[in-house]
Amino acid sequence: MRKRILIVDDEKNIVDILKFNLKKESFDTLEAYDGRTALEIAEREKPDLILLDVMLPEMDGFTVCRKLRQTMQTPILMLTAREEEVDKVLGLELGADDYITKPFSPRELMARVKANLRRAVDDVVPQQKNEVLRCADLEIDINRYEVKRAGEIIELTLREFELVKFLALQRGQIFSRETLLEKVWGYEYFGDVRTVDVTVRRLREKLERDPSKPVYILTKRGVGYYFNSVK
Amino acid sequence: MRKRILIVDDEKNIVDILKFNLKKESFDTLEAYDGRTALEIAEREKPDLILLDVMLPEMDGFTVCRKLRQTMQTPILMLTAREEEVDKVLGLELGADDYITKPFSPRELMARVKANLRRAVDDVVPQQKNEVLRCADLEIDINRYEVKRAGEIIELTLREFELVKFLALQRGQIFSRETLLEKVWGYEYFGDVRTVDVTVRRLREKLERDPSKPVYILTKRGVGYYFNSVK
DNA sequence: TTTTCTGTTGATTAATTCTTAATAATTATG
DNA sequence: CATAATTATTAAGAATTAATCAACAGAAAA
Numbered sequence: 001m002r003k004r005i006l007i008v009d010d011e012k013n014i015v016d017i018l019k020f021n022l023k024k025e026s027f028d029t030l031e032a033y034d035g036r037t038a039l040e041i042a043e044r045e046k047p048d049l050i051l052l053d054v055m056l057p058e059m060d061g062f063t064v065c066r067k068l069r070q071t072m073q074t075p076i077l078m079l080t081a082r083e084e085e086v087d088k089v090l091g092l093e094l095g096a097d098d099y100i101t102k103p104f105s106p107r108e109l110m111a112r113v114k115a116n117l118r119r120a121v122d123d124v125v126p127q128q129k130n131e132v133l134r135c136a137d138l139e140i141d142i143n144r145y146e147v148k149r150a151g152e153i154i155e156l157t158l159r160e161f162e163l164v165k166f167l168a169l170q171r172g173q174i175f176s177r178e179t180l181l182e183k184v185w186g187y188e189y190f191g192d193v194r195t196v197d198v199t200v201r202r203l204r205e206k207l208e209r210d211p212s213k214p215v216y217i218l219t220k221r222g223v224g225y226y227f228n229s230v231k
Numbered sequence: 232m233r234k235r236i237l238i239v240d241d242e243k244n245i246v247d248i249l250k251f252n253l254k255k256e257s258f259d260t261l262e263a264y265d266g267r268t269a270l271e272i273a274e275r276e277k278p279d280l281i282l283l284d285v286m287l288p289e290m291d292g293f294t295v296c297r298k299l300r301q302t303m304q305t306p307i308l309m310l311t312a313r314e315e316e317v318d319k320v321l322g323l324e325l326g327a328d329d330y331i332t333k334p335f336s337p338r339e340l341m342a343r344v345k346a347n348l349r350r351a352v353d354d355v356v357p358q359q360k361n362e363v364l365r366c367a368d369l370e371i372d373i374n375r376y377e378v379k380r381a382g383e384i385i386e387l388t389l390r391e392f393e394l395v396k397f398l399a400l401q402r403g404q405i406f407s408r409e410t411l412l413e414k415v416w417g418y419e420y421f422g423d424v425r426t427v428d429v430t431v432r433r434l435r436e437k438l439e440r441d442p443s444k445p446v447y448i449l450t451k452r453g454v455g456y457y458f459n460s461v462k
Numbered sequence: 463t464t465t466t467c468t469g470t471t472g473a474t475t476a477a478t479t480c481t482t483a484a485t486a487a488t489t490a491t492g
Numbered sequence: 493c494a495t496a497a498t499t500a501t502t503a504a505g506a507a508t509t510a511a512t513c514a515a516c517a518g519a520a521a522a
Contacts, residue, residue: 159468190343191470422480450501
């Protein structure tokens with residue numbers, strides 16, 4: 001089911017770019033160029049999420065947001081031009097779910113749209129996540145940031161934990177060092193790929209019975225690392 | 232397949248530095264020294280990624296970026312001299328995917344180029360499907376870099392795997408040693424064609440029940456090698 | 463401050479890959 | 493049919509590349 005996003009902004013070219021990016025990620029879009037129309041369309045079309053600019057003719061974004069909240073709990077993501085408006089946006093009486101200040105990158109925008117859609121789904125159908133991953137005799141407790149081997153707690157640092165968690169969540173899947181740097185270390189982080197090797201080694205030192213003959217975190221030479229998929 | 236990067240900058244020595252670094256990591260490069268030419272080349276050559284300086288003669292980087300976005304969604308990485316430009320670069324109205332401020336480290340540059348290329352691919356092919364080629368009792372798991380014969384895992388080196396994968400993907404099709412060198416080893420490779428023979432031999436050693444009477448990878452004398460096409 | 467965590471670097475070890483050359487098989491030619 | 497020429501197979505060693513490991517230094521946390 002394709003999600004439908006209502007874009008509300010009076011600047012045509014902003015709407016266009018938003019539309020372009022949303023379509024690229026296969027969302028359907030609706031448009032409104034003033035507050036009054038926005039309310040009408042939202043009412044009639046029941047979009048899955050609303051992107052709402054603060055500065056609007058006819059009726060400003062704050063008012064639109066407040067009114068929308070009276071009838072529907074569709075996620076609302078507010079677009080603000082200035083930092084100072086942020087407080088107001090996040091104000092409880094408004095009920096916006098998230099905000100993003102201009103200028104923003106397409107990537108950030110899409111990330112927030114997706115995050116809010118996800119959250120909306122979770123609220124309706126609370127996702128019961130398996131908080132403890134079990135792989136062989138290893139237990140990885142996502143919430144407690146704790147790893148046990150055969151019942152024994154193994155102390156890991158944050159980075160080590162994040163790495164083993166990431167690999168274990170998708171075990172069998174091989175990840176290149178570059179991908180791990182991006183996914184585990186974070187998008188904005190651009191370090192040396194050797195860093196991954198060193199962290200893997202430290203992890204093995206703690207996790208494995210014989211670090212030189214790893215059983216959990218394995219190397220695919222020339223490709224990357226992965227969590228053992230058997231059992 | 233080698234990725235092609237279009238470099239757009241009016242300073243020759245910046246272009247050279249970029250080119251040097253990209254070539255070192257085996258990217259192919261295209262160059263443009265002004266905005267107008269950049270658009271032409273981008274249009275004609277469809278590069279995989281564009282490195283775009285903000286300050287340009289003929290047409291500034293912002294305009295070039297905006298124009299490019301109208302026709303293609305090639306990742307655009309903007310080069311900016313000053314921090315203040317960053318806001319503008321990331322501005323939604325532009326549609327640039329990423330930016331990097333001068334002066335930049337080669338490492339950061341390469342990391343960003345690779346990250347954006349990877350992301351572009353991910354966008355096209357969202358989730359990796361479990362691609363497993365089956366040929367007779369051989370299973371070739373593309374994602375896991377794994378080959379099984381009658382359920383038994385056969386350990387292959389990366390090159391061996393790439394070769395059998397390539398042949399199996401187009402089984403029946405005969406490839407000359409030259410073609411294999413080009414497709415499996417890479418464009419830039421100018422090695423001895425005997426290298427292919429040796430790799431085939433080692434592959435048979437592991438794959439075949441009787442390496443001297445191969446069943447999977449066959450020789451067409453005077454032509455080349457192919458993967459057995461009969462079921 | 464002291465301790466712990468992280469990222470970096472370089473040496474060492476291990477594995478892969480390429481090259482060479484001798485040998486075997488096949489095809490062409492007299 | 494015999495022999496030469498071509499082409500492929502095989503083995504072995506050298507060169508290259510990748511991964512591991514150890515040690516250090518700066519940053520962050522206690």
